[in-house]
Amino acid sequence: MIEDKLREVYGIDKFGKNVPEWAEEVKYEFVDYFMGEKLHEAKVWISEYLRVLEEIKERLKINGVLYSKEMKSFLDDPRRHLVKKLFIYYHDLIRGRITVEDFIKKGKQAITSSFNSNMRSIYQSWGLFSLLLLLSERGYVLIYPEHRYIDLDRNGKQKSGIIPPNVVVGNAFNSFSFFLEAPRPISWEDGRDLEKVWKFYSLVRPDMLIYEGIEVDIVDFNGDIPIKRPHYIVEFKELENWWKRWRYLKDYKPLSGNEWRARWLKGLYEGLAEVLGVKEKELPSFSEGETKRVKEYKVIELYKAIYRPKKGMVISRVSVDSTVKEDLGEGIILVDDVRFDYNKLKDIVNELTNTNSVENVDIKELAYKFALSKRDEFVAWLKSQGISLSL
Numbered sequence: 001m002i003e004d005k006l007r008e009v010y011g012i013d014k015f016g017k018n019v020p021e022w023a024e025e026v027k028y029e030f031v032d033y034f035m036g037e038k039l040h041e042a043k044v045w046i047s048e049y050l051r052v053l054e055e056i057k058e059r060l061k062i063n064g065v066l067y068s069k070e071m072k073s074f075l076d077d078p079r080r081h082l083v084k085k086l087f088i089y090y091h092d093l094i095r096g097r098i099t100v101e102d103f104i105k106k107g108k109q110a111i112t113s114s115f116n117s118n119m120r121s122i123y124q125s126w127g128l129f130s131l132l133l134l135l136s137e138r139g140y141v142l143i144y145p146e147h148r149y150i151d152l153d154r155n156g157k158q159k160s161g162i163i164p165p166n167v168v169v170g171n172a173f174n175s176f177s178f179f180l181e182a183p184r185p186i187s188w189e190d191g192r193d194l195e196k197v198w199k200f201y202s203l204v205r206p207d208m209l210i211y212e213g214i215e216v217d218i219v220d221f222n223g224d225i226p227i228k229r230p231h232y233i234v235e236f237k238e239l240e241n242w243w244k245r246w247r248y249l250k251d252y253k254p255l256s257g258n259e260w261r262a263r264w265l266k267g268l269y270e271g272l273a274e275v276l277g278v279k280e281k282e283l284p285s286f287s288e289g290e291t292k293r294v295k296e297y298k299v300i301e302l303y304k305a306i307y308r309p310k311k312g313m314v315i316s317r318v319s320v321d322s323t324v325k326e327d328l329g330e331g332i333i334l335v336d337d338v339r340f341d342y343n344k345l346k347d348i349v350n351e352l353t354n355t356n357s358v359e360n361v362d363i364k365e366l367a368y369k370f371a372l373s374k375r376d377e378f379v380a381w382l383k384s385q386g387i388s389l390s391l
Contacts, residue, residue, distance in 0.1 A: 003100060028083055038115060049122050056136070059136040061148060062148050064150075085114045089110065131348060144216070154182070165178055174212060174213070174353070179210075183227050203225060204249065212231045218230075236317075237318075246295060249302075304332065313332070313351070
């Protein structure tokens, strides 16, 4: 039993400095014990993701993909990644700072949370690349990023005060800008800045926003939400029976810059007190916002009411009860039983592109694009008409 192995490790080194190799292996046994079958599932998902990635790299001439440190670690080796999540708790166990029971509780929570978060990221990324693949089959090409490395990591990208897209694709008729996990706080320096950007802290965040046209920055403080309104919002649902779950949404009351700093200091002290094993001194208390309980499949309706897009879209990996589809509000498309078959997302792509006909675009703009693509022939034609240009 894994508990017996952990008891052998408990308190073997007061300072956690000299840990024998056999003790390090117990962490791997712990992960295997609780996550064995799930690790096999992770390898299947990663394989499916990498397969569509290779296809889209060839189709759109993409040089590569940039990941967060977390996601890259998981993609490289899910088992090893989960073992890393045990490091601090395991070190405390070795020092005798926490009991075996506490380690099992905290360790299992840590690896489960990390596993679920990364599996969700994998399915979202698979969904994005699948949509891009279908659009590429209709003649769409990569417009942004120009260096042809798609960045899936938003960490630190919004310190300059802008929210850029992950990718933009387009053809002669239209273009689409895709934003994964985008509406999140931008940089601020003092209380006045915080007051300005506070809406980002309280704004609910759909999995993906899609804009028609080229959008290089969606920050916009002129409306009731701090970003430009998207044309489409997309939610990815990767879990079994996801529609039976509840979501807890918290109301965020505005904070002053001073209260923000005080909260940060409190969290820092609490963390250090736990690590050092000292008793906490008197700390400030703060009032918290109320929490609302919402059915998971109803969250898309809430997002739609706030963002007011043309359509809300739900992409479900598994089959969904028919009653759920019937209960969803108007203007919401649910595509279920998708698994890892990107062709099942054609209805989503049809919805995106069904208004992009010649009748709905500026013919002069099309002529301009065509002239640029045939520059030499166009210049020759101008000269044949007696028009001399300095180009």
